[in-house]
Structures are given as C-alpha cells and as structure tokens.
Amino acid sequence: MITPGHGEDRPAGLVLIEPHAHRAGGHWRHALPALAGSGVPVVAVVLNGISPGNRTALFAAGATVTTHPPARCTSGWALLAAGRAVDRCARILLAATRRNPRWPVRLRRFPHQITMVSRCLVEAASLRTGRMLAPAAPQIVLTASETLHSLAAAWGNAAHVRIVHELYTTEDFLLRALGATVRRHRDRVALLCPTPGVRDAFITAFPGMTSMVMPFALTAPTDYMSDNERRAARAALPGETPVAVLIGGWWPHKDPATVIDAFRKTDRPWQVIVAGTPVDPTLLAHWDHMTHLTVTVHARDVESDELRRLYAAADVTIVSRVRGATATKESGLLMDAVRYGVPVLISDHDPALTSRLRAEPWVRIFGTGDSGDLAGALRSVADAPLPRPQPGDAARLGLSTPAHAAVRFAEIHDSLAP
Template sequence: MTCPLMLIEPYADRLGGHHQRTLTALAQARPNSLVIAPHDAAPETAAALREAGARLVTAPSGLPARALLAASRRASVLSRAGQRAFRSRRWPRALRRLPHQITLIARCLTEASALRTARRHEPDAEAVVILTASEALHGAAALLGGLPHLRFVHEAVTSEDAVVRLLGRLARRGEKQVVAVYPTQAVGRQISATFPELPAVVRAFAVDDGHRLTDAEREGSRTAFDIPADAAVVCLVGGWWPYKDIDVIDAALARLKEPLHLVVAGAPLDEAALQRWRSLPCVHLHTVPGPVAEGVLRLVYATADAALVTRHPGTGKESGLVMDAARLGVPLVVSDHDSALTARLHGLPWALTFPAGDPDALAEALHNVARQAPTRPGPDAPVLLGMHSATEQADFLTRTFTALRTKES
C-alpha cells in the first residue's frame, strides 16, 4: 500500500499547540500515513496518532540519518552554550548572533535526517511534508536529505549571516527540490525577499477539524473554574513570547471599571505581571500554567466569552489562537497588528478589533465584553479566515507534491 502522507514534525515532542493539532488532523484525514518525529512525540500526540491509524517513527533509520541527527544534536548543544556565553550586550553583535546561526544549521541537519529516514521507509509517498521547517538552508535540507519535499515556513526568527549564506549558495540547486508553503502573505513577503527564487505558495497551516465546542463543554468549564454562569470571562492562551504585547494588557486591565474574569493558560508566563493582575479590584484571575493538553485547552476556551490576542504591530505570522477561536466558535478581542488579518475580520460581529498598543481601546473592548457577550462565530468562520478542512489540506499537499515531482522529472 502506498503511503498517503509522509509528515515530518520536529515539534511533535511539545505539548499542545496548533502544530501538533494539524499533524494529528492530517494523519486522521489520511490513515496509514507515516509520521516522523525526530525529537520524539509527546504522549498525548503519540496516542492521537496511533488512534488515527498513523505509523510513528521517532528514531533515525540508516547510517546517514543517524549521523545527521547526531551532528544536529551536537550543534544544538554548542548553540545553547553560545547563547549562555554571549548573552550580554557587551559582546560584538556578530558573536551574539553566532549561536543562532548554529541553530539554523542544527535545524537543517535535523530536517535532513528526517528526510533520510522518510526515504528509507517510504520512498514513494504521495506527499512528503515538513510541517515546521526552518527559515533557512532550504536547498541544503533537500540535498542532504535526498528527498524532494514541501516545507511549511512559519516565521523568520533570525536571518542568515555570511557563513550560513555561503552554505545556502553552495546548496542553491537543492531549492528546485522543494516548495515552501507560507501560512500568510506577510511571511511569504519576508522569506521571498531573502530567497526570491525559492518555489513557494501561500496557504493557511491550521486546519478545521470540525470539533466545535459543545454546550456541555461550556457549562462544565464554568464549573471547573468556579466561575458563575453569568460572569464575563476572557481567556489569554499561549506563552508570552516577545511578539505578544503583554504590556498593553497590563495597562488595559488597570483601567477596568467593571468586573472581568481572566483565564490565563500557557508557558512561559510572567509571574510579576500575574501578581499585579491578582491585586486589581476588577480582575478575577485564573491561571493554568505550563504547556497544557488539548483537553485542557478546550476547557479554557469553553469558559470564555472571548479570546484575547494582542501582538506588536507588524507581526504577520499565522495566529494559532485566532484560528483556534474561529474553529471552536469563540469570539475574539484582537489587536490590528496584521493588516491582512484585520481586513478579514472587518465587519464580523464576533471579532472586536482595537489599535495595537492602545490600552484605552483595549480596556473599552473588554468593557464591551463585560456588558454584552459577543456573538459566537458560526460554522463558516474558519473559511472566512482561509482555513481548510484536514481532508482539503491533505488533497492540496498531495497535488502540490505531485506537481513538484513532475517538474523535477
């Protein structure tokens, strides 16, 4: 039997998140797919993949794959040591950037190892896809891995310096063996500026699994958090990464004049900020720290009248939180950090947008939620945000990979 999909997910070892959810949904849409998790898989993810009928591989197969992964792990250790050693700004910028360049090389080697493993297990899969790929060394991964593939590039965390650029140029011919998939136009523009000749398409990464929240989940979640049924609740989901604007939330909550329950879930969080929020007279804080399982995430979303998403202006990567809210049926309070996203949300009754970085506008939006819960998104919400079903996504990946193989031959 031909393998429907060969799915490579370096982040399968992490708990929760839309990377793992998309991986599982695609495996469910194409039973008997092969999933390669080079850094192992979280128990919850592994169980979901087995239930979906997928075959899970967590160790490299063959000498080349083992050697590449071993080199990647050594590079990662070196990168972490360098980040600790050169953390201070007293070091020259080139030295401070060096560990991040080593990380790019380590990620490339991991991808190549996974591709070698894929080639050994299923050389004729209908589609080979790296679901979370590096923003650099695209051609090198293909050449070292020996396998054409599609690669979802979610963001550009760091840019290439001279040595990594040289490695990329030496492997430029390998770029003909890949198609980059950018979840948003903004990410596409950013990566294309560095790799203008890299074949690419734009396609949302998150998929709609059709599992909207039920009334029973909503009622049970309020009981679980000991929140009255008639109370106003907003949830803040996910780690507090630098691109998220926590400061504007901090300032807006201090301006609240009406009671609001805030459920915070994720990691990392800032305990000092949480302590300030606990002391505010109008804020009733509930926290679920640490990476959480899918069932707990659903519980957090189910208790909320709206999900809060705040990012710094210009952040154009796909928001898994926005996509989660749309597919689950949770209204949004979201900053206008991304003009394309703001345009999609314009006029929708379930999305309250406010100017990014404006605490007064955010406080007013939260007051609106406290006075009257917004309308819930309908079943068409995922489509309005460019999301596809898992089956449609699997079909797209298969068509795109077939076109790549045809062009290559």
C-alpha cells in the first residue's frame, strides 16, 4: 500500500477530471471539493456537466471549473462529439438487448463494449482540455473507466493517473483490439487502486501496467461531526427510538434483501432512513405492516450537506454486501462513517477488511447474507449503543488528508513517461 506523501513541496496545481460530476452521488463526491480545498490550485474538468451542489462546493473551494474544451482545442471538441455520438449508439443497442434477453451473452455484452469506447473518448477530450488549460499540471482522472487505459493516454496525448474503483466489464474482441494498438503508451498511465483486491484484479486483466494501492477516500479534521451537530440533527426527528441510515442505491451486490429481512426479524423499535437510488419499492413493501419501524425514504441522490445531516442523526449505518467480484472494492459508506464518526454494522464479505475492523469498538460485524445475525446485531445496538469512531480512526485505516493526497498524485504523475 502506498504511504501518502509527506513532502513539504506541494504541486503547483492539479487537473482533476471527473466524468461523473453531473451526478449528486458517487465515489468522488467528497474527494473532488476536498482536493480543490487542499491549498493546491485546481482545474476541474467536468465535460459531462456538473450538478448545482457540486459546482457550489468547487467554487467555494476556489477551483476553476470547465464544462467544455476551450474554443481553440479543436481536438478536444472532436473527441467529445465522438464520445457523445458513440454513447447514443450504445444506448440504442442496450435498449435492443433488453428487448431481446435471449440473445447470446457476447451479443448482450456488446453495448457495454461500446459504452467503454464512449467513456474513453470523453476522457481523452478531458485530458486534452486539461493540458491546454494547465500545461504543466499533473492530470488525475478521479473516476476512470476500467478499460482502455493506454488508449485514453494516446487519444488524449497526455500522461495521467487513473483512479480505478472496480473492474466489472469483460473485454471482448473490440476492446482488446483497440488496446493492442496503443500498448506502447501504457508507461504513460498509472492505475491507482483503492484496495489490494482491486489492484490484483487489474494486474490480472492488464499485465505490465503500473498499478498501485492507495485508499481513495480522504479525511480532514472538519469532517468529524461534533456531539452538538448530532444532537441538533437528532432533535429534528420524531421520537427517541434508535436511527439507522441506509445510504446508496440498492444494487444487487449490496444485498438489500438481507437488510430488509433483518429489520422484520428484530423486535426493537427503529427509525430507518433510506437514501439513494435505485430503491426497490417491492422490497420496501415488506416493511409496510411493521409497526415497530418508522421508515423515511429519499429515493434520489442526496447532496453532500444533506448526506451529512442524515449521518448526524444516525445511531448506526449498515454496510451489507454479497460475496464475489465486488467484495474487495473500497466501501465509500464505511469511509464516510469513520470520517463523520458514525458506528457501523458491516457484513463479513471481505476477509481482509473484516480482520482490520474486528477489534474496532465502533464496528459490529455480521455474517454475509445472514439476516438473523444482522437482526441480533440490531437488537444489541438498540439495547446498548455502539461508541463513535474517534477522530484519528480514519487516518489509522489509511485515509489521506487532501493535502497529502495532492502531493502523492503529483509524485506518481511525475514518475510517468512524458
């Protein structure tokens, strides 16, 4: 694992590329404004647009925000137009495959292959934009596509650091052929992986490419919520029953059915706040007649300030996962909890993470997929609340400060071929 840089010399500036800034939620939501406020001049390249809350946060941090290439950057405009055209094609093909679920697997995967090409084109346009706006600044893609790394460097004509959060797309012939044409550009790219498990997956898929480990989540002293802030948020809720927050969309790998069933099995009263998208209404219907539950649902992405208020009101947050390919990715929910100071109930889906958390007094671990075990944990927490994480616990888990992360990103970038 990389040790965050501790040098005194900060980079003169950073170009931070975030293709998903138009979304209110995501891995990068806290990192982008935090890095912009680290004392390093930042140019944020967000060619797919930016949500109002994210724009406000970046401007407050003093960042320069651009949603399109400069007028004179004709290559950037051409790549961006191509990326959008290819994305439209991918959406049409994806709709066709959904209407024909009996098509062969390889054919049903084809729209996702086209989507990867579209993302690569937008990344390349972003790299050319960043290079024109800040020619000497290191370029960092905060939510990089998991494929076509060398092609992005070649089309974008820029060495860069790519933060890859997980690997879930299988490369078929099209992507393998495109990648093979620019293999010589792989020394212009460094893959920064949040966990050793993610790094192992990328090493297997892309042998010979520089891959490193560094937690993506960042921590700063202002993240940690005071007791007064928590009391004020809790006072805004009715009653005095314990509060659990379920943050993020109910994707299959998050095993929402186990959480739903656990609350049905517990006999203690709970307030449950569900926030994020998608939320499965058929699963929520299982709670309709549970008189011991008070359920509030925000079926949408929530902005950072609202997310903080939800965590401030919580006695506990729940992180549930299934075992499998996504089990070793970094849990943004866990990192948010330790940054803010919220106790956690977490499944034992990742053995390495479980071994690190087992001795933490603010964590209760339950068996993956075991709703009875989670129900027991909920009863225990209702009777005897868990202590909060302490302000230094985030750093102990390997989270960097924004200033140290900025230094380390620049160090890695400087080691790449020009």
